[in-house]
Amino acid sequence: MGEKKSFWKHLKAWVDGEEVILDADKYIVSRSVKEKKNWGGRYSMENIKGNKKLYGFLSVAISVLFIGIMLSVVNDLPEFGNPSNPANNEVMERYLESGIEETGAINFVAGMILDYRAFDTFGESNVLFLAVMCVVLLLKKDKNNYSEKEEAENWEDDYFDENEKRPILKVGGKLLAPLIILYGIYVILNGHLSPGGGFSGGTIIGAGLILYASAYGQKKMQTFFTFRTFTLICVACLLTYCACKSYSFFTGANHVGYEIPKGIPGNILSSGFILPLNICVGLIVACTMYGFYALFTKGDI
Amino acid sequence: MSAGIQIILLVFLVACALAVSLTKNLFIAVIVFMGYSSIMAVIWLLLESPDLAITEAAVGAGVDSVLFFLTLKKVHYLKGTREG
Amino acid sequence: MREVIAAIFIIIGLIVFLLSIFGIFRFKYVLNRIHAAALGDTLGLGAIVVGLMIMSVNFFAAAKFFLIILFFWLSGPIATHSIAKVEILTNKNYEERVREK
Numbered sequence: 005m006g007e008k009k010s011f012w013k014h015l016k017a018w019v020d021g022e023e024v025i026l027d028a029d030k031y032i033v034s035r036s037v038k039e040k041k042n043w044g045g046r047y048s049m050e051n052i053k054g055n056k057k058l059y060g061f062l063s064v065a066i067s068v069l070f071i072g073i074m075l076s077v078v079n080d081l082p083e084f085g086n087p088s089n090p091a092n093n094e095v096m097e098r099y100l101e102s103g104i105e106e107t108g109a110i111n112f113v114a115g116m117i118l119d120y121r122a123f124d125t126f127g128e129s130n131v132l133f134l135a136v137m138c139v140v141l142l143l144k145k146d147k148n149n150y151s152e153k154e155e156a157e158n159w160e161d162d163y164f165d166e167n168e169k170r171p172i173l174k175v176g177g178k179l180l181a182p183l184i185i186l187y188g189i190y191v192i193l194n195g196h197l198s199p200g201g202g203f204s205g206g207t208i209i210g211a212g213l214i215l216y217a218s219a220y221g222q223k224k225m226q227t228f229f230t231f232r233t234f235t236l237i238c239v240a241c242l243l244t245y246c247a248c249k250s251y252s253f254f255t256g257a258n259h260v261g262y263e264i265p266k267g268i269p270g271n272i273l274s275s276g277f278i279l280p281l282n283i284c285v286g287l288i289v290a291c292t293m294y295g296f297y298a299l300f301t302k303g304d305i
Numbered sequence: 306m307s308a309g310i311q312i313i314l315l316v317f318l319v320a321c322a323l324a325v326s327l328t329k330n331l332f333i334a335v336i337v338f339m340g341y342s343s344i345m346a347v348i349w350l351l352l353e354s355p356d357l358a359i360t361e362a363a364v365g366a367g368v369d370s371v372l373f374f375l376t377l378k379k380v381h382y383l384k385g386t387r388e389g
Numbered sequence: 390m391r392e393v394i395a396a397i398f399i400i401i402g403l404i405v406f407l408l409s410i411f412g413i414f415r416f417k418y419v420l421n422r423i424h425a426a427a428l429g430d431t432l433g434l435g436a437i438v439v440g441l442m443i444m445s446v447n448f449f450a451a452a453k454f455f456l457i458i459l460f461f462w463l464s465g466p467i468a469t470h471s472i473a474k475v476e477i478l479t480n481k482n483y484e485e486r487v488r489e490k
Contacts, residue, residue, distance in 0.1 A: 111356075172470050173467060173470070173471055176464070180460075180463055183460070191359070199356045199359060200359055201356060203360050204360040204363055207360065207364050207367070208359075210368060211367050211368060214368070293368050296372055297368075297372070300372060300375040300376065301375060
């Protein structure tokens with residue numbers, strides 16, 4: 005640590021955990037242990053946890069209290085299935101009467117989740133992306149997350165995969181994975197015409213990728229799907245979604261002034277932005293599902 | 306007829322949910338959870354929401370259980386694989 | 390006439406499914422149980438879908454049913470083979486493998 009570093013290098017080293025404190029021993033000796041303040045006296049958590057009877061009684065009492073609060077709130081909600089609820093007449097009537105006219109989608113569910121409630125779906129896609137980023141943080145293999153034992157186990161798995169004499173699973177994967185991925189693409193592209201859509205189609209594509217990866221191993225998969233492609237596809241799809249929906253956000257919620265051509269309901273190229281949004285959601289979900297699988301097995305996409 | 310089938314399916318659903326939470330063996334819990342997801346997909350289909358049925362069948366019975374099994378393998382729980 | 394033939398096929402399929410479930414609960418060792426389960430997956434499902442194919446309204450519906458049969462007859466035996474392979478590779482208990490204990 006003799007040479008002078010710039011502030012950013014210091015910061016980077018500190019973030020990566022490589023920064024060493026100068027004179028660490030002196031620092032540790034001079035550091036005084038903070039006196040623990042016992043706020044609760046004899047009612048602190050340790051005392052309560054030690055007392056088994058009191059602990060059990062308190063846990064049951066708190067659970068009963070929460071159940072009571074929840075039940076009393078549920079009691080005040082409008083009755084389920086009551087025909088005079090707003091959810092049962094106004095909203096549903098509006099969707100059923102002018103859904104096709106306003107969104108251009110024959111499948112009402114696609115029109116709902118990707119046009120009326122599009123920001124919900126955006127949030128869900130972001131949640132998926134965040135989840136896979138957390139898994140990357142925890143499980144991705146780099147110089148701080150490396151153990152000889154796991155490496156040996158992975159090598160053993162690869163050895164058994166490569167020296168497999170009976171290629172039944174490989175032939176099956178070769179035949180089935182393209183069919184599964186094709187079916188997923190069909191479900192995504194027909195999302196606004198028939199049941200299905202981004203989430204279900206993306207999951208089916210992800211299942212096909214998982215089948216292929218489990219039959220052929222990680223190395224074969226990395227010839228066309230690396231970590232770089234994964235991040236590129238995810239980020240590009242999220243940004244496209246954001247751009248598409250901020251268009252209607254900036255021009256007013258009802259597309260005032262800039263009407264997107266809806267096309268004829270029933271055609272494959274119709275219903276405005278629903279088709280590209282479906283494709284974006286499907287790609288994100290497919291990448292996320294395969295990413296989970298790859299990170300859980302080998303620790304690398 | 307349809308109501309009878311729905312009642313049978315709901316009874317199976319409750320039984321599966323109880324079995325998942327009561328069983329001690331994690332492997333059996335994952336398998337029963339797969340059954341729960343399949344029954345749930347059929348119920349969604351009977352409630353006329355095929356979108357959810359497709360998603361439930363693909364996520365709940367397919368990808369979810371693969372991830373659960375991978376986690377069990379990662380923590381060396383499965384019998385017969387390495388020192389688990 | 391068509392309905393009768395379709396009903397016969399579907400009933401055959403249901404009987405095969407019943408036998409396969411009975412076998413899963415009756416047998417003790419993994420490979421025997423896999424045999425019973427795979428029977429339901431291939432023969433039972435095939436018979437039921439053939440029955441539905443006879444009942445279908447036009448050619449394209451029948452073609453879709455045929456695709457379902459094709460998919461299951463490709464994927465089911467592969468899955469069964471994988472499970473059996475893992476059982477053979479990992480189970481070292483000779484008594485259980487030979488004498489079903």
